[in-house]
Amino acid sequence: MHTKKFEITLRSIRRYLERNANLNILRILEQTHPADIAHLFRHISLEEKKKLFNIVRANEILAADVVSEMGEALWDELVADLNPQETSEIVQEMESDDAADLLGSLEEEKAQEILDLMKNEDGVADVKKLLDYDEDTAGGIMTTDVFHVYEDMTVGDAVEEVRRAEDFEMVFYLYVVDRHQHLLGVISLRQLIVGTPDQTVREIMNSDVVYVTVDTDQEEVAREVEKYDLLAIPVVDEAHRLQGVVTVDDVIGVIREEATEDLYKMAGTDDEEITSKSSFKIARLRFPWLTATLVAGVVNSYLIASFQNSMNKVIALAAFIPVILGMGGNIGGQSAVIVVRGMALGRIGLDNLLPVIFKEVRVGLLLGFVYGNLLGIFTYIFYHSSPLLGLVVGLSICASMLFAVTIGVLYPMIFKKLGIDPAVATNPFVTTSTDLVGILIYFSIATALMPIG
Incomplete structure (x- = not known):
């Protein structure tokens, strides 16, 4: 539905809901596509949702089509409150795959009660068969209504x-x-x-x-x-x-x-955060990855402290730590996202890994050379320091970015080989590794090139 038409429909529905003009609403709904009706539910209050859903249920076929277009969050708000008899009247009008998805989101006992109340025996058999398959397989998403x-x-x-x-x-x-x-x-x-x-x-x-x-x-x-x-x-x-x-x-x-x-996985969480209302549950989902970040931060602080003597002699070294870590983390994350998505789409695999590595290394070298020179020149001009400081910062940026793109490509492949989901594990490990190695590279180059020993 066009945006302007949708807004007009939404305003009309709300106005009629206030007046309890159910027949007017039903006439509008019967001329509206089920997907657009489902979309309407996402733009109204919970009280309005329940009133509108009761009107939709007056037409069982329309209700089945609309419920099929709803997501699990709306099912939890509306369908879960119905008694088994009311739910069965809707489910038996749905396509077998949509019915299986809906019942699969309910408690097993309630789902079985709904199935027992359904009158269409063939439909019940089809839905039961679909429920036996894993929801993430072809059997779980197929429809049995095949010609x-x-x-x-x-x-x-x-x-x-x-x-x-x-x-x-x-x-x-x-x-x-x-x-x-x-x-x-x-x-x-x-x-x-x-x-x-x-x-x-x-x-x-x-x-x-x-x-x-x-x-x-x-x-x-x-x-x-x-x-x-x-x-x-x-x-x-x-x-x-x-x-x-x-x-x-x-x-x-x-x-x-x-x-x-x-x-969601690359961010260290999942879609339960959208539907969950529990702050403790959301905190539990985020806890493991934030803990990994904390541990990495503690190790980083130890590394920085071990180079305290270098920083005491050249204070300007400390000013560039965030730049070194930020540039390495960003480019490593970009490479990791490209590889993880390419693997998900089947475009990147172990058979074509080397060309991907070489391409990302070339990108890392090119960008590292450009940003290393820019930062080196900036350091020399604005800090009025020895040219060696600019050289240290420039080389560190280049080396850190080169390392970051390499592990950004390799880590997803390694995790896949180990049977670990690359989308879950890659981002935290890339960030942690680039931070740790970036610090080591920076202070090692500084110690080697500058008179701070």
């Missing part, structure tokens, strides 16, 4: 099947199976339309099908969809039987979720 045709059907019969396919989420591809549901091929709608009615599906299908298994990680699913520019990708079990399909809208959600998760 398929049999290999021995004629094109004419397949066209008739498509015409009758009102209940399926997506019919851009027709998956071809045998009578035991083994995936054999795929047909696009265009292929079906241009085929002659008496041809068999087997004759026009493409047998080279891109597929994933039920236990494929959702990031890998997203990469396959992106790589082959697909609108959907079929999911098979260990016996190669068609189980479901992951559609492009689910993949977009995965990409957003994984990118957000990596961002």
Whole structure:
């Protein structure tokens, strides 16, 4: 919905809520896309949310579509307060994958009670099957409402099947199976339309099908969809039987979720901070990484104290410590982010590690040379000191930045090899290492080049 139209709709909804004009609100909602209705809930107070949700529930199909578009935070505020009977009336109208996501966010006992109250037995079976899969796998994000045709059907019969396919989420591809549901091929709608009615599906299908298994990680699913520019990708079990399909809208959600998760991890926290109202819980999430920073700071203070004699003789040395640490930490963090994201997207791996290292080292050398010279000149002019101080500062900046980009590339690879999530561990270790080594480099060069021994 266009921003201006959304603002007008939001104002109208709020005005009607104040007047308890429920019929007017329902008329507006029935002409509004479910995704826009879900977005409305993010811009109103909790009291308004509850009133609006009660109005939405008057239309069970609309309620199911809107709830499918809501995030877990809104589910916690609205759906969790409903009794099992009320929730089951909404869930049974939802797509199987969305229903599984919602029930998976509830307590197991309540979710089972809702399933027991649902009237659609086939729907219940589909949702239960999805709940058995890990939520971060293809099985966990797929929908079981997948359209398929049999290999021995004629094109004419397949066209008739498509015409009758009102209940399926997506019919851009027709998956071809045998009578035991083994995936054999795929047909696009265009292929079906241009085929002659008496041809068999087997004759026009493409047998080279891109597929994933039920236990494929959702990031890998997203990469396959992106790589082959697909609108959907079929999911098979260990016996190669068609189980479901992951559609492009689910993949977009995965990409957003994984990118957000990596961002939180690199900051040393997670998305629980958004939904959690407990200050103690948030503090517990941040505690480990802040503790690591504290330990690094204590070690740094010890290193600086050990070079106290050098600083007493050349006071200006102390002034450049923040610059040395800041430049190294920033460029190391940049390299780490590039590598971690490249690994997540499948573009950087152990097989192409050396070119990445050489490229980042060249970048580090170039930037280190530029900033080293600039800082060296600045030191000489503004501190009216010996040219040696400028040389020490310039060389230290260059060496520190070179070290930082190198570990920014290597650490993610090392952590991945050790089975540790690079997104979680890289940033704290890069920051700590560049600080410690930066201090050592700086004072070692100063001790070697300046008359302070």
